[in-house]
Amino acid sequence: MxxxxxxxxxxxxxxxxxxxxxxxxxxxxxxxxxxxxxxxxxxxxxxxxxxxxxxxxxxxxxxxxxxxxxxxxxxxxxxxxxxxxxxxxxxxxxxxxxxxxxxxxxxxxxxxxxxxxxxxxxxxxxxxxxxxxxxxxxxxxxxxxxxxxxxxxxxxxxxxxxxxxxxxxxxxxxxxxxxxxxxxxxxxxxxxxxxWCLLSKDALEKTIVKITLQDNRTWYKVSEIDDVFDILDVEGDDSYILVAGNSARVPYPIQQYPRVLIDATGIEELKNCEIDQNLIIGAGTTLTNLLDVFEEISKEGDFCWQH
Ligand SMILES: Cc1cc2nc3c(=O)[nH]c(=O)nc-3n(C[C@H](O)[C@H](O)[C@H](O)COP(=O)(O)OP(=O)(O)OC[C@H]3O[C@@H](n4cnc5c(N)ncnc54)[C@H](O)[C@@H]3O)c2cc1C
Ligand code: FES
Ligand code: FES
The missing domain is CATH 3.10.20.30 (Beta-grasp domain)
Structure with missing residues (x-):
C-alpha cells in the first residue's frame, strides 16, 4: 500500500x-x-x-x-x-x-x-x-x-x-x-x-492529510496509531491535541487550539470492540456506533443494557 x-x-x-x-x-x-x-x-x-x-x-x-x-x-x-x-x-x-x-x-x-x-x-x-x-x-x-x-x-x-x-x-x-x-x-x-467515486482510489492507498491552516496551526488526519507517533516525533509533543468528536471543548472551552491538531477519527484500530469477560470499547467508537454495540451485546445474555 x-x-x-x-x-x-x-x-x-x-x-x-x-x-x-x-x-x-x-x-x-x-x-x-x-x-x-x-x-x-x-x-x-x-x-x-x-x-x-x-x-x-x-x-x-x-x-x-x-x-x-x-x-x-x-x-x-x-x-x-x-x-x-x-x-x-x-x-x-x-x-x-x-x-x-x-x-x-x-x-x-x-x-x-x-x-x-x-x-x-x-x-x-x-x-x-x-x-x-x-x-x-x-x-x-x-x-x-x-x-x-x-x-x-x-x-x-x-x-x-x-x-x-x-x-x-x-x-x-x-x-x-x-x-x-x-x-x-x-x-x-x-x-x-x-x-462513492471520491473514495474508490483512496481505499487502495494510505492517505495522510496535512494542512497548514490559516491561523498557522497544522491539521493532520491519520489512519493508523503509528502515524500519530510519527507526527509527534517530527512536530514535538509540546503543543498538540487529538481530535475525535471535538465535544470536550464544550465543558472545557478551548480559547486557542494547540499548534498541532491530529484528527484520530480515521484510525480503524481504535474502533474495535471486543469481549473477554468484560466489554472493551475502542477509544474511537462514536456514540451512535456504541448504541449499536450495546444493542447487539444485550441480546447475548450475560450483558444487559438499561436504557
Ligand atoms: C452536550 C454535551 C453534554 C455532555 N455531557 C457530559 C456529561 O454528562 N458527562 C461527561 O462526563 N461529559 C459530558 N460531556 C463531555 C463529553 O463526554 C466529552 O466531550 C466526550 O467524551 C469527548 O469525546 P470526543 O470524542 O468528543 O473527544 P474530543 O473532544 O475530540 O477530545 C477530548 C480529549 O480527548 C483526547 N482524545 C480524543 N481521542 C483520543 C484517543 N483516541 N486517545 C486518547 N486521547 C484522545 C483529545 O486529545 C482531547 O484532549 C458532554 C459534552 C457535550 C457536548
Ligand atoms: S423553536 Fe420555534 S418551532 Fe421550535
Ligand atoms: S447543537 Fe449545534 S447550535 Fe445548538
Whole structure:
C-alpha cells in the first residue's frame, strides 16, 4: 500500500463536491462552512455547543454507511474528509419538492417559528437511515438532543411517531419513498455505493492529510496509531491535541487550539470492540456506533443494557 500526503480535504454536501485547505482556520466548524461558504442557511444554530440540535445535518462517513446525525457546530470542517453530508435543503425544498418528513411536520402543525425544525427533521432522517422502522420509544429517545422553544414537543412527537413500527398511524402514503432502493426497489437503508467515486482510489492507498491552516496551526488526519507517533516525533509533543468528536471543548472551552491538531477519527484500530469477560470499547467508537454495540451485546445474555 502506498502512502500519499494531501493538503486538502474533500467531501460532498448535497451531492456537490467541496474542497477545503489552508484558507480554513482551526476554529472553522462545519456549520460556518455550510452557512457562510455554501450559503445554505436552512441549517440553523443557537447554542453552538451541541445542546439544542438546531444545527444537525446527516453525514454518511464512509462508502455505503448510513447517515448519522451530526451536530455541525461541533465538527471542524477539516474533519469531514470523504463524508457525504445532507442538509435540510438536500432533503427537500421548494424547487424540487419537499421530503415526506418535511411535509408531515408541516401538515401536523409541528412547527411555529421553524428555527428548530430542520434539526428535528435531519435527526429523524438520520435515525431512519440507520433503523428502517424504529419504535415510538426509540424515536423519542433519539431526540434527546433536540430542543424546541415554541411549538412544544407534543405535536412534534405526534407527527414523527407516524414513522414508527408500532404507531397506529404508520400508513403514510409516501412512507416507501423513505426506504426504497432506487435501483432495485427493495427496502434498504444504505446508500448506493456507486455514489462513492471520491473514495474508490483512496481505499487502495494510505492517505495522510496535512494542512497548514490559516491561523498557522497544522491539521493532520491519520489512519493508523503509528502515524500519530510519527507526527509527534517530527512536530514535538509540546503543543498538540487529538481530535475525535471535538465535544470536550464544550465543558472545557478551548480559547486557542494547540499548534498541532491530529484528527484520530480515521484510525480503524481504535474502533474495535471486543469481549473477554468484560466489554472493551475502542477509544474511537462514536456514540451512535456504541448504541449499536450495546444493542447487539444485550441480546447475548450475560450483558444487559438499561436504557
Ligand atoms: C452536550 C454535551 C453534554 C455532555 N455531557 C457530559 C456529561 O454528562 N458527562 C461527561 O462526563 N461529559 C459530558 N460531556 C463531555 C463529553 O463526554 C466529552 O466531550 C466526550 O467524551 C469527548 O469525546 P470526543 O470524542 O468528543 O473527544 P474530543 O473532544 O475530540 O477530545 C477530548 C480529549 O480527548 C483526547 N482524545 C480524543 N481521542 C483520543 C484517543 N483516541 N486517545 C486518547 N486521547 C484522545 C483529545 O486529545 C482531547 O484532549 C458532554 C459534552 C457535550 C457536548
Ligand atoms: S447550535 Fe445548538 S447543537 Fe449545534
Ligand atoms: S418551532 Fe420555534 S423553536 Fe421550535
Amino acid at each position: 502506498t502512502t500519499t500526503t494531501k493538503d486538502t480535504v474533500k467531501f460532498k454536501v448535497n451531492g456537490i463536491e467541496c474542497e477545503v485547505g489552508s484558507e480554513i482556520s482551526s476554529q472553522t466548524k462545519l456549520i460556518d462552512y455550510i452557512r457562510k461558504t455554501l450559503n445554505l442557511s436552512g441549517t440553523k444554530y443557537m447554542c453552538r455547543e451541541a445542546g439544542c440540535g438546531a444545527c444537525i445535518v446527516s453525514a454518511s462517513k464512509g462508502p455505503g454507511e448510513p447517515g448519522q446525525a451530526v451536530n455541525s457546530c461541533l465538527v471542524s470542517v477539516t474533519s469531514c474528509q470523504d463524508w457525504e453530508i445532507t442538509t435540510i435543503e438536500g432533503l427537500g425544498n421548494r424547487k424540487t419538492g419537499y421530503h415526506v418528513l418535511q411535509e408531515t411536520l408541516a401538515e401536523n402543525n409541528a412547527t411555529q417559528c421553524g428555527h428548530c425544525t430542520p434539526g428535528w427533521i435531519m435527526s429523524m432522517y438520520s435515525l431512519l437511515q440507520r433503523k428502517t422502522l424504529p419504535t415510538m420509544r426509540e424515536i423519542e429517545q433519539s431526540f434527546a438532543s433536540n430542543v424546541c422553544r415554541c411549538t412544544g414537543y407534543r405535536p412534534i412527537f405526534k407527527a414523527l411517531k407516524k414513522f414508527a413500527s408500532d404507531s397506529p398511524q404508520n400508513d403514510l402514503p409516501n412512507i416507501k419513498e423513505l426506504y426504497g432502493c432506487q435501483q432495485s426497489g427493495v427496502a434498504c437503508n444504505k446508500k448506493c455505493s456507486d455514489d
